[in-house]
Amino acid sequence: MRDSTPPPPDDSRDAALLAAAAAGVEAAFVELYGRRRDDVYRFAYALTRSRSCAQDATQDVFLSVLENAGRFDPAKGSVRAWLVGCARHIVIDRLRRDSRRTGEASDGAGACDNEQRVLTDQRLARLHAAIARLPPEYRDALVLCELAELTYAEAAAVLDCPLGTVRSRLHRARSLLAAALRKTETELGGEAALKPTEVCS
């Protein structure tokens, strides 16, 4: 699907900014953050459905640049993919630490204003919730490829697995997701009954 998608044309700029930010150039750090913060935040939000968790993860990812920039390998993918991979590790750690994350009400309904506007369609809210309930390996593959729009190769680098494994996980994730949605529709009598606030809870 997106195997042949070339890396963004300005990725070399990202790489230069990453190196400079790691070396302590504040202006480079600010520029890199401005260019990629939404990508990281969006991915973390897609994975957790929590704005606060996504915000914390985004901050941790960019702060980790100082220590971890040396691990970036341009041969494995773009800086954007690398940052998303860092975000994935951080989110997984957070989810492990706080197993109450999925479905918890810590963010509160009032914290979900942006998401309420974005996810006004109940079907999308239901889909997002179903994705979050997938087994982690399938959820991550689906979010990376379908929502964060990484190439399969980049997703393979992030997940540290062969490209074929990414494809098979993605296929399996779609099957599980379709089954989960069918089941939900059956239970709800064909109507999506989840409210947008429940998505962010």
Add this chain to the structure above:
Amino acid sequence: MSEDNRDDLALTAELASLRAALRDVRAPASAEAALLAAYRARLGARAPLSAAARRPLRPFALVAVALLVAVTALVALRADRAERGAAPAADRAAAAAPALPRASGAFRPLAFARGVSATESYSVVRVRIQVPTLAPGVGGPAVAAIEADLLVGEDGLARAIRFDEADTLFVSNAANGNGERR
């Protein structure tokens, strides 16, 4: 079209919708100031260590490493040479011993002869001297003899003499009735 295919198409469409919706999700700008402060703090915590570790240490470290390498190489080279040189030298000495000039002592000036001068040329003449002629009072086999080198001047007169240390053994063997030279 099967139900699975319809589900798959519907799922693809819904995922595309969710993807499009997520594109509108933005990181809150309020976090930027806090992040920048945290970045500066981390950088500040790292900088003194870097400055202390790099600036003063780097030149000394390079010199120390260079010296260490040089000394190590020198010691290793010497040890290697000594190791390689010692055994073969001993072997060579042992092997070459029979071929060396058997008169290894220094010339001793003869009594009543002119001294040796560095400006004159001399010849070395090997002679065999019967032991009884050297020491008439000493008993023993008449065949006992000793070889010596005479330093002879251009006038044909002997100036100095040296005895071959190996001949001591010869004399001793001869005195025991074994006249063979070893």
